[in-house]
Amino acid sequence: MNTSESSGTDTDPGTDAGGRPAGAPPRRGWRRWAMDTRPLRIPAYRRLWSSTVVTAVGSQLTAVAVPKQIYDITHSSAWVGYASLAGLVPMVVFALWGGAVADTVDRRRLLLVTNCGIAVTSLLFWAQAATGLDSVAALMVLLAVQQAFFGLNSPARSASIARLVPAEELPAANALGSTVMQTGLVAGPLLAGVLIPVIGLPELYLIDALALCVTVWAVFRLPALPPLGGTAVRRAGLREIADGFRYILLHRVLLLSFLADIVAMVFGMPRALFPQLAAETYGSWDEGLALGVLFAGIPVGAVLGGLFSGAFSRARRHGCMVIGAVVGWGAAVAGFGLSGNLWLALAFLAAAGVADMVSMVFRGAILLSAATDEMRGRMQGVFTVVVAGGPRLADVLHGTAGSAFGPRAAVAGGGALVVVVMLALALAMPALRRYRV
Template sequence: MDTSESGTAAEAEETEPSPRGRPRPGWRRWAMDTRPLRRPAYRRLWSSTVVTAVGSQLTAVAVPKQIYDITGSSAWVGYASLAGLAPMVLFALWGGAVADTVDRRKLLLVTNSGIAVTSVLFWLQAAAGLGSVAVLMLLLATQQAFFGLNAPARNASIARLVPAGELAAANALGSTVMQTGLVAGPLLAGALIPVIGLPELYLLDAVALCVTLWAVVRLPALPPAGTATVRRAGIRQIAEGFRYIARHKVLLLSFLADVIAMVFGMPRALFPQLAAETYAPYGEGLALGLLFAALPVGAVAGGLLSGTFSRARRHGWMVIGAVVAWGAAIAGAGLSGSLWFAVLFLACAGVADMVSMVFRGAILLSAATDEMRGRMQGVFTVVVAGGPRLADVLHGTAGAAFGPRTAVTGGGLLVIVAMLGLAAAVPALRRYRL
């Protein structure tokens, strides 16, 4: 890890000595490790994530709801998702390069402002009753472009705000908040839409983003590290990021681990078919809701109990074990004829996914130098967003051909075989430790 970045005056003022020494007593050694929250700068970044994790889900529910209300077609809802994916991928890659050449705090201010303005425009079009799918898709594409620029800078900043020994804990805190938003946000949106309506739901998200801006304003300056000399971000700089990944096997393997887990093992495209066929006796609506909720609920539980693993130092083995456990849990869900056992296995998969997220994120932040962290996080954003969408295509096709339970089980087993094969063939991940 590059140690040249550890000493800006702003960071010295914002951080406290790292609490070390004796293990935490009793139940506290199981509970989430909150040491990073003792550092004011990280606490501000994290608090902004708390607000946006729920607020962003309000818009994520409102946009497809409004599109369906206008068109009466689920196909248009799917087209809108694709309209948001392309700009997010493009701008995440470019945004990672930008994050390595500018003050990341300033980039966060610009991009968060852009996301907030887009939310205001969502509110205005809904309040005016415009009823245009084209306008909605354009606004969604714009919002996702700003998100693509924002995410690499936000994630890359963490390593400048907490010491290396707390990176896993910081990732656990952030990932738990995001997963909680995936559960609480849609539930809140579903409860509020009949009461306040779609326009006000967009407005609520815009107001939440203003709180985020206030938190970002109070962050210390995060200029490029002293060794960084590049002051432009183009195709050449993006290509340098990919060459950097190819040269550093542990980074490449951390990405491949996520691709293996998500592409082979994410079965969400089969949940509607499972609910309608396999678990129909339990009630299709109940089954569908439980299947979709199980993964994020498990991830949140894993985050709340992250004190059990966030202090581990063999980060490579933690990733390997978590991905294998994910595959085993997914296979177990596919083999389950009982809805309750399937939900239990999916929740266990959510716990494993949280462990994988925590340590893959820590590897990306600790194994890369600061002048490359933005680009690493840009690729990470693309992998996280693209993997599940590829899985939707693969699992949907396999489910139609072989049946949903066979597709889910087979996908989980493929994860185990592929991850163990990768770990055996390339020892860099097994050997990596903080």
Template structure:
């Protein structure tokens, strides 16, 4: 693909300079450390910086919502059902948002959707501060939040390939994922400390303030309009259908989605974390256990991101995805087989490292294998898979955990991940042979 596509409308001159040891070569520790080349490009640096402030705030809400629902109902199944309430709007608006991101200026779309997310967080704060205590209201707000997230994510992710050259896409994905995962470490830990002190309502308020702060960074992004006149047509169902046809004609894209669905649906047990914290790990302290369980996977992902120089330059993207998903499944099996909190944290951290590797290469496959006029729609489907898969997992694990017990449900899910991924790898050479 033509690299000029990614710079023509960025408003920034491409920066081809390389710090010593930070390029494709490098020696000693530089080959292990995170590849920071994309940060030398001002436009990407602004997009990346817009995620820093909100990384912690968004995770405060991610902990507060299931905690509030569990407190109101005393049921992990309700945690799963509430998560499902956000799935339909996420699916619809991510697919539509991907089509919109291919039809309008992506910077403008980011401004609109970030504003909507901030308003939704304010409403979360209002319902908690007034002591409304309604699961229905929480589910409605969650649905609205997921609709805005579905519109926002495709535009944000599709913009990356316009701001950095192809060889830096894995590094850019690693940088973005590491920031978000760092927030997922600090956010849950901070939530575990703050909930007994200030309560749930203030967690929502912190998230709202953080989302407002991102608007400044997004305002400073360059304009990112469509590159062709054909891409300026109306973003309707026909455009969405074109995206699915595009996926069907590019098997490696389809298989990368399937690999992530396997990992998330069968192997993401977060709906059981409140139950594990309250029962299995209660002797360690419920608040501490809850915070550690939510933070452990992101801790591992951050460690993987900081050492992304070990893998971000790999060219065999398909095999890296397959190996990472198998390691994820094994680690989740280990979580289900232990009753020791600290051993559980180690297994979840190992799963986080594997998840980082998978995210980096799945993201690179999507951005490198799709043309710019299709990237928004590819990222829309990617958003549905990445965010929708865990929500299906919430229902599956919440229901299975209530029936079989949390540890049995988790171990069984990890085993299914390993078996299904091995079948996928053996049956479909397109993914295991994909390389750039």
């Protein structure tokens, strides 16, 4: 990252380039393994991260409340699936466009507008639930609007990190953000399950809306993040979106970072088979307990990986870390497919979660450090689409393979395929394994 791109960095006085107090001794003992919190010494990043802590749980309350309300109205899981599709399509479209927009405007201003939009949709969710509207159409429209705002918001938010944090601390910053989000994936649904019988669905939406007010305030206090290299107004249309894809094709390390995630998620994400495995393979256990353990395994492992991210976040060979993490993910998933014991399965899934955290940290760092600032928004837009779309493609692939070959064979085969394909890509295209910050 050029020094001119660090103009938004707001470091505390008396700290070195790494954000530690000047003259501070290197971390020793267990502290070397603990999460690297250097980016939190930067006030601007600390504000952005603190808002994520609040909204990570709040957003999951809405993520639970919407399908619950739709099922209560329709008593149909099919409608729950249709609602998921209604949210996916606008999120994909607006993430791609939002990435182009983030490269043409002040990203702080874009974050303010989109976070306000998400907060308003949460208030509308609360209003329709509180008034007893009971309209699936209204819920699907609100979900589509909310996901459109999220698609516009996510690329700008991720691209802003490189303007707030020094390049050598990008893995640590990604680990901090990813750990919070993974914690929200675990704590949010559990909290929703506890609160629904006590306060009801409307109040879940209201809590999310109030949490988003914290985010708006945190973003308001960020420094301005206008495009670098002048103030010329640029378009944000189809041509600019296409330029982003051409940029990826011309920069192999970026292309390979996306391919690594696609390989890992499409071939190696077995969540579609969790219900069948809980009922058949782990039938000696309570089916509900087994299902909960399977769904919690990967997020729990990711949280543990984040808490001990100091063990890897200072690595400079980012490409090798991505390759190793994806291979580790595939091996752990294959081990999960071969395991017949529930707690051994949990151990393999947790190991996969740790590998996924490492992969997220360094893929994110590569996208922020290998791309120029004028392209970072578009790179993050594509990243958002890949992260959202890969697991859904995996659901189709694993569901089909599980029906044809059995769930355990499908899972083990998918994990082995991840290992083989990732190693083949690393050997055939050395740009990723040679990349270092």
